[in-house]
Amino acid sequence: MSLVPAARLQDVTKRIGNRTIIDRVSLEVYPGEVFGFLGPNGSGKTTTIRMMVGLMSLTSGDIAIGGHSVKTHYAEAAAQVGAIVENPEMYKYLTGYENLVHYARMNPSVTRERIDEVIKLVGLEGRIHDKVKKYSLGMRQRLGVAQAVMHRPKLLILDEPTNGLDPAGIRELRDYLRQLAREEGTSVFVSSHLLSEMELMCDRVAILQKGQIIDIRSIRGAETQTSLEQIALFEVDHPQNALGVLEGRGDARIEDGLLAISATRDQIAETNRRLVEAGIRVYGIRAKTKSLEDQFLEVTGGETIG
Amino acid sequence: MANFWKLVQNENMKIYRRIRAWIMLGFVVFVPVLISAIYIIASGDNDANNWEMMKLETTILYQLITIFTVVKAADSVAGEFSTGTIKLLLIRPWSRSMILLSKFVALLLFALLQMALCFVVTWGLNAALFGISSDSSAVIPAFSPVAGDSVWVYIGLLYLYLFIAQVMILSVAFMLSAAFRSGGLAIGLSIFVLLSGSFITGMLSLTEKPWVKYVLFANVDLTSYLSGSTPLPEQNMTLGFSLAVLAGYFIVFNLVSWLVFVRRDVAA
Numbered sequence: 170m171s172l173v174p175a176a177r178l179q180d181v182t183k184r185i186g187n188r189t190i191i192d193r194v195s196l197e198v199y200p201g202e203v204f205g206f207l208g209p210n211g212s213g214k215t216t217t218i219r220m221m222v223g224l225m226s227l228t229s230g231d232i233a234i235g236g237h238s239v240k241t242h243y244a245e246a247a248a249q250v251g252a253i254v255e256n257p258e259m260y261k262y263l264t265g266y267e268n269l270v271h272y273a274r275m276n277p278s279v280t281r282e283r284i285d286e287v288i289k290l291v292g293l294e295g296r297i298h299d300k301v302k303k304y305s306l307g308m309r310q311r312l313g314v315a316q317a318v319m320h321r322p323k324l325l326i327l328d329e330p331t332n333g334l335d336p337a338g339i340r341e342l343r344d345y346l347r348q349l350a351r352e353e354g355t356s357v358f359v360s361s362h363l364l365s366e367m368e369l370m371c372d373r374v375a376i377l378q379k380g381q382i383i384d385i386r387s388i389r390g391a392e393t394q395t396s397l398e399q400i401a402l403f404e405v406d407h408p409q410n411a412l413g414v415l416e417g418r419g420d421a422r423i424e425d426g427l428l429a430i431s432a433t434r435d436q437i438a439e440t441n442r443r444l445v446e447a448g449i450r451v452y453g454i455r456a457k458t459k460s461l462e463d464q465f466l467e468v469t470g471g472e473t474i475g
Numbered sequence: 476m477a478n479f480w481k482l483v484q485n486e487n488m489k490i491y492r493r494i495r496a497w498i499m500l501g502f503v504v505f506v507p508v509l510i511s512a513i514y515i516i517a518s519g520d521n522d523a524n525n526w527e528m529m530k531l532e533t534t535i536l537y538q539l540i541t542i543f544t545v546v547k548a549a550d551s552v553a554g555e556f557s558t559g560t561i562k563l564l565l566i567r568p569w570s571r572s573m574i575l576l577s578k579f580v581a582l583l584l585f586a587l588l589q590m591a592l593c594f595v596v597t598w599g600l601n602a603a604l605f606g607i608s609s610d611s612s613a614v615i616p617a618f619s620p621v622a623g624d625s626v627w628v629y630i631g632l633l634y635l636y637l638f639i640a641q642v643m644i645l646s647v648a649f650m651l652s653a654a655f656r657s658g659g660l661a662i663g664l665s666i667f668v669l670l671s672g673s674f675i676t677g678m679l680s681l682t683e684k685p686w687v688k689y690v691l692f693a694n695v696d697l698t699s700y701l702s703g704s705t706p707l708p709e710q711n712m713t714l715g716f717s718l719a720v721l722a723g724y725f726i727v728f729n730l731v732s733w734l735v736f737v738r739r740d741v742a743a
């Protein structure tokens with residue numbers, strides 16, 4: 170694994186007219202990491218991605234892919250990137266195979282064998298010689314993934330990749346992305362507004378609102394922190410009695426017929442012991458973790474349009 | 476740097492893998508057959524001069540070929556924008572200049588192929604139907620600079636001049652396609668240039684203002700030089716002058732296509 174970040178955005182700014190679409194966005198995507206780019210519609214996710222792949226120019230700042238600036242060394246930067254920008258729009262009058270040959274011709278590293286390999290990888294062997302216009306959305310999405318990964322890019326950029334996929338397809342894509350990151354060291358930069366999806370897929374997420382990054386956080390790290398207080402919900406036979414048992418705890422309360430306390434892992438176990446000793450029957454305990462969605466709504470103030 | 480020819484190969488694939496390209500080529504074969512057949516039916520005999528028929532069919536077919544080329548040129552850039560495929564095309568390790576150039580080259584080849592097909596069909600068909608006439612003076616106008624030369628010289632120059640005009644109109648269509656990203660507009664305006672050229676030249680010839688000889692329309696039809704006249708009789712024009720003016724327009728049109736295509740953000 171190299172020390173050069175797969176992608177580095179430095180004070181990336183995009184102004185159109187006098188509207189600032191993207192405002193000093195800086196972030197780094199490390200090798201082998203799945204990085205989520207989260208934001209409500211209109212927050213500038215797609216614009217940022219378009220700048221990363223050279224479809225849009227930067228007003229100021231710079232983007233380096235594997236150390237190559239997209240402004241000054243575009244071909245070198247682009248050679249390391251595979252991407253689907255919005256929907257994977259293919260040439261509908263060509264077959265799936267011809268589409269892949271088309272993109273393979275533009276990238277000298279892709280051999281015929283490699284094309285066959287990625288076709289198998291995305292499971293399109295049976296239909297690859299059909300015209301793309303006969304494909305379902307899910308099949309087009311697979312073809313999109315095939316063209317994005319066939320030159321073994323160091324950085325895979327996917328804009329809203331789960332759009333139009335059924336739950337099985339989403340799960341498959343998620344597993345595949347994690348596998349790419351783990352086994353080939355490919356960095357994945359994925360944008361989405363499907364927050365729960367990002368939670369399952371990403372190592373870190375950046376939250377974008379109105380063209381500004383308001384938070385970058387690690388997802389997998391947070392789960393393992395044992396000293397963190399969380400809200401625990403106890404399913405008990407007599408919530409009111411239980412509340413009496415926990416007289417000493419000021420924060421104990423009843424939520425939807427469940428006893429709720431804020432506590433660390435140890436305190437939860439301790440509370441459970443006290444309840445059982447007091448003759449309260451405990452049917453279940455679960456942590457009410459704040460989902461990314463809650464956190465997201467918290468930081469963005471629940472706005473939907475940036 | 477990979478092979479530029481592969482980009483042209485891609486563009487060729489996008490042209491010829493569509494049925495419409497083959498319908499167009501079918502018309503290039505069919506129209507001369509139709510004209511010759513109509514002649515035979517209408518006149519009741521088959522003693523026409525094969526060169527005369529070839530020239531007639533070529534000048535008619537030229538317009539059709541230009542329209543076909545314009546349709547493909549309009550689709551080449553604007554079509555990729557309207558279907559969204561431009562995004563996956565431009566994120567490859569190639570500069571936009573090279574991608575644009577590959578498109579232009581593929582269109583030139585498409586125009587050239589049609590002209591070659593036109594040549595083969597109009598010559599072969601009419602030679603087969605009417606025999607090969609040795610009377611070339613019937614085809615070459617008396618005042619033509621190549622009067623007295625072989626008929627092949629005349630036909631060769633005719634094709635060359637028509638092809639140059641076609642490249643000019645192709646450049647207009649390509650520019651409009653790249654600049655406005657609207658295929659319809661590119662097709663409409665370039666066909667206007669093609670069809671209204673002689674009409675506008677006629678209007679321009681009414682004035683003796685010196686600037687009119689620099690107008691595109693007055694220079695695009697080089698075949699008038701081949702018949703021994705000039706596009707605007709009142710103006711002091713030569714073939715070399717017209718070629719220079721066309722070269723100027725060619726550079727401007729393609730410079731505009733290139734600047735717009737390379738600079739503009741792909742946002743839609």
